[in-house]
Amino acid sequence: MERIIFATGNEDKMREIRMILADLNIPIVSMKEAGISAEIEENGDSFEANAVIKAKAVMELSDEVVLADDSGLQIDYLDGAPGIYSARFMGEDTSYDVKNTALLKKLEGVPDEKRTARFVCAIACALPDGRVLTSLGTMEGRIGYEIKGENGFGYDPIFFLPEYGCTSAEIPPEKKNELSHRGKALRAMKAELEKLPETD
Secondary structure, rough: OOOEEEOOOOHHHHHHHHHOOOOOOOOOEEEOOOOOOOOOOOOOOOHHHHHHHHHHHHHHHOOOOOEEEEEEEEEEHHHEEEHHHHOOOOOOOOOOOHHHHHHHHHHEEEEEOOOEEEEEEEEEEEEOOOOOEEEEEEEEEEOOOOOOOOOOOOOOOHEEEEEEEOOOOOOOOOHHHHOOOHHHHHHHHHHHHHOHHHHH
C-alpha cells in the first residue's frame, strides 16, 4: 500500500487525520491532492452507510485504498438532530457560527441534564479487492451555553466536556484527538489496516 486517499476536501479534518494516523507510516492524501473530483450523493440512512458510499465511490475512481468518514452531532433534546445532516444543517455553505448560534437558541432554557449530546464518527475503508472495513467512535458531552474556543472546528465550540470543564474547541489538539469520536474510530480502523498483508 503506497498511500491512502481520504475522501474529504476538509483541510481541518485532514490535519486531524494525519496526526492520528501518523504512525501508520503511509502517506495520506486528500481527494484534491490525489487529483480526484467527484460529487458524491450521501443518501445513506446512517453515518456508517454514508462513509461506505463515499469510500466506495472514490475507490472506484482511483482503484486505490480509500478511507472516508461521516460524522456529526446528535443532541438528545432534539431527538438526535442534526445527526447525519450535521454538515448540511441550515445549508452546507452556512457558517458554523450561524449553525452553532441556532442550536444554542433551540436549547434556550433547557437545563444541563437535558443537554446531553454526542459526536459520532463512522470510518469506512474501501479496498480495491472489493472488501469494505468499518469502525465507529463516539464522544459524549453536553451542549454548552455559549460559543467558546479556537482549537476546534464545526460544532466543537458548543460541545461541552463536563469532565474537563470546557468545550472540545478549548482543549489542545493532541488531547482532542485522544478523546474524540474521530480519534477513536480512526484508531480502530488503523488496527484493522495493520492486519492487512499489504501493510506488513
